[in-house]
Amino acid sequence: MNFENNLAFAQAQDQADVLKDFRHQFLFPNREGKDFIYLCGNSLGLQPKVANEVLQKQLSNWANLAVEGWFEGDKPWMYYHKELKDLMAPLVGAFPAEVCPMNTLTVNLHLLMVSFYQPKGKRFKIMMEGGAFPSDQYAIESQVRFHGFNPANAIIEVFPRSGEDTLRTEDILSKIDEHGEEIALILFGGINYYTGQWYDMEKITQAGHAVGAMVGWDLAHAAGNVPVKLHDWGVDFACWCSYKYQNSGPGGIAGIFVHEKHFQNQDLNRFAGWWGYQENKRFKMEKGFIPEAGADGWQVSCTQVIPMALYHASLEIFKEAGFLAPLRIKSINLTGYLEYIINEINKILNLQQFKIITPAKPEERGAQLSIIAAHKGKEIFDGLVAEHILGDWREPDVIRLSPIPLYNSFEDIYLTGQALLKVCKKVL
Ligand SMILES: *Cc1c(COP(=O)(O)O)cnc(C)c1O
Numbered sequence: 001m002n003f004e005n006n007l008a009f010a011q012a013q014d015q016a017d018v019l020k021d022f023r024h025q026f027l028f029p030n031r032e033g034k035d036f037i038y039l040c041g042n043s044l045g046l047q048p049k050v051a052n053e054v055l056q057k058q059l060s061n062w063a064n065l066a067v068e069g070w071f072e073g074d075k076p077w078m079y080y081h082k083e084l085k086d087l088m089a090p091l092v093g094a095f096p097a098e099v100c101p102m103n104t105l106t107v108n109l110h111l112l113m114v115s116f117y118q119p120k121g122k123r124f125k126i127m128m129e130g131g132a133f134p135s136d137q138y139a140i141e142s143q144v145r146f147h148g149f150n151p152a153n154a155i156i157e158v159f160p161r162s163g164e165d166t167l168r169t170e171d172i173l174s175k176i177d178e179h180g181e182e183i184a185l186i187l188f189g190g191i192n193y194y195t196g197q198w199y200d201m202e203k204i205t206q207a208g209h210a211v212g213a214m215v216g217w218d219l220a221h222a223a224g225n226v227p228v229k230l231h232d233w234g235v236d237f238a239c240w241c242s243y244k245y246q247n248s249g250p251g252g253i254a255g256i257f258v259h260e261k262h263f264q265n266q267d268l269n270r271f272a273g274w275w276g277y278q279e280n281k282r283f284k285m286e287k288g289f290i291p292e293a294g295a296d297g298w299q300v301s302c303t304q305v306i307p308m309a310l311y312h313a314s315l316e317i318f319k320e321a322g323f324l325a326p327l328r329i330k331s332i333n334l335t336g337y338l339e340y341i342i343n344e345i346n347k348i349l350n351l352q353q354f355k356i357i358t359p360a361k362p363e364e365r366g367a368q369l370s371i372i373a374a375h376k377g378k379e380i381f382d383g384l385v386a387e388h389i390l391g392d393w394r395e396p397d398v399i400r401l402s403p404i405p406l407y408n409s410f411e412d413i414y415l416t417g418q419a420l421l422k423v424c425k426k427v428l
Helices: 007-016 020-025 051-070 077-092 105-116 134-146 169-182 201-210 279-284 305-320 324-349 377-386 410-427
Strands: 099-101 125-129 155-158 183-189 214-218 237-240 255-258 354-356 369-373 392-394 398-401
Touching: 007 324, 007 410, 020 305, 051 077, 051 305, 077 099, 077 255, 077 305, 105 134, 105 183, 105 214, 105 237, 105 255, 125 134, 125 169, 134 155, 134 183, 155 169, 169 183, 169 201, 183 201, 201 214, 324 354, 324 369, 324 410, 369 377, 377 392, 377 398, 377 410
Parallel strands: 125 155, 125 183, 183 214, 214 237
Antiparallel strands: 099 255, 237 255, 354 369, 369 398, 392 398
């Protein structure tokens, strides 16, 4: 697409956008009577307007049915998660039986590592991306310690080459080969939270399997953002939070994926609880854990109905949009437009003020651009907020901006550029 830095161009793109009306289904933060341009959906997605209604619905189910709500009403709570499974599956390229809403992300990372990190003999290491989200680092370190190893020699982190900001696939693959039989588990973020780099999940999964390792993905920044094919790629397990790109609300219920090839695998450890027990016999309350088939067998506690209702409502919006395929087309164009606008600002300022560290190729990124500000980054970020533009700031010098195809427009991006230019002229 040939982009132009003017309002008429941006508005013409919006006119032609088949998804343009979806933004009216969301609530935008507002200050002094003016809505923000929201470019922070990578951190917390916006509230769908329908959220209030679905919450009220569940509150009145609770009020009117009380304990009978588990088995009565139009959508009994006992089976409610199944409706989510059908809607979650297409977002991550899975069969409904392979996914389940449960818990929160880091908790699920732990539960899945209990099953899929099984160090034996010299195969005891976990490989991960250097600079992973801290919660993942802490979870992996503590799992390694739990098995009696020292993180310093049981965790292999892959870092970019010196002078580079992101990882080269060839370097990841050669690191996998290099460590081969030492690797028990490869666990990467699908998209790195800091750089916005989308790793070549298929190739890394294949390479991991070729050396006999399990391969799992934390899709916090990928699920609902980029198309992934967990089943076809043979990924062993994955998990994600739903409050970033999937708009389920702060601390919303998370999701897991377990590939069907593991459904009958008796060697996998589990930290079990009654909700993972065979569904049709759960209330017999018998001794001796027998897991429900599929991903549901990893559930521990009774299902979180209220957060599920919010996640369900937001998944319905994805369904209405045709799931990811149309959103992804718009996303590539919107993010490309933002990239173009940032580069135009550098030209107008006649400065290398902004450096985008997120890869330029669409197949190596999702909606997010991570932008290093050479001078006065925090002042510029604060200036943007004062102009009603909300992205997020990561120390020491990165501004992350994420145009979300469900609720951002080309005009948002154009206006962000104008505001950025205004702020730069003021503070630089
Ligand atoms: C956002 C994010 C988390 C957050 O974990 P919670 O358990 O939901 O607080 C963890 N890992 C990654 C990679 C993330 O991006």
